[in-house]
Amino acid sequence: MNNSFSAWxxxxxxxxxxxxxxxxxxxxxxxxLTALNEAMDLFTKRFIENGFGGIVGKIDYRIPxxxxxxxxxxxxxxxxxxxxxxxxxxxxxxxxxDLTNGxxxxxxxHYWLHRVGYTHPPNNPNVPESFFAQLFD
Numbered sequence: 001m002n003n004s005f006s007a008w009x010x011x012x013x014x015x016x017x018x019x020x021x022x023x024x025x026x027x028x029x030x031x032x033l034t035a036l037n038e039a040m041d042l043f044t045k046r047f048i049e050n051g052f053g054g055i056v057g058k059i060d061y062r063i064p065x066x067x068x069x070x071x072x073x074x075x076x077x078x079x080x081x082x083x084x085x086x087x088x089x090x091x092x093x094x095x096x097x098d099l100t101n102g103x104x105x106x107x108x109x110h111y112w113l114h115r116v117g118y119t120h121p122p123n124n125p126n127v128p129e130s131f132f133a134q135l136f137d
Contacts, residue, residue, distance in 0.1 A: 022117025024080045042116040050085050057085035063092055071104060074111030076119055085115050 013032035020035075021028045022042070029035040050057045064070065071093040077083040087108070094104065 020118060022080070023076065023078055023119060024117055039113060039116065039118075043112060045081070046083060046085050046112075046116060049082060053082075055082055055084050057087075060086070060088040061091055062088065064088065064090055069093065071099070071107040072111050074115045076114040077117050080117065083115055083117075085112060087111050087115075 013035070029038060049055045064073070070090050072087050072089055074085075074087040093099070
């Protein structure tokens with residue numbers, strides 16, 4: 001039995017706690033479980049669209065100008081369907097030996113959440129923005 005709390009669950013709980021929702025959805029999610037289920041459902045739909053539905057997601061592998069500390073970047077989608085899971089990868093940051101695979105996976109998941117319509121939570125005065133945005137633009 002696994003009683004641990006996953007990073008995905010923590011992220012989903014933050015989405016629910018901050019009453020976030022995709023930009024095209026009218027009501028916020030009520031709790032972390034619903035947030036996680038909705039995000040997984042949206043990811044599944046985007047994977048199907050991008051793999052079998054004719055939508056072409058692209059990975060742009062380039063050093064951003066001006067140079068930033070971001071690892072992976074993706075723009076927030078403003079529609080529900082037919083959204084490519086396109087991202088930009090910063091090769092300088094990806095090559096850093098101090099970044100774990102978990103940090104890189106989290107960066108990818110973060111921007112895929114943008115690609116399915118989620119935005120950043122409002123700033124929390126108790127947690128500096130740099131804590132959440134150290135790998136993001």
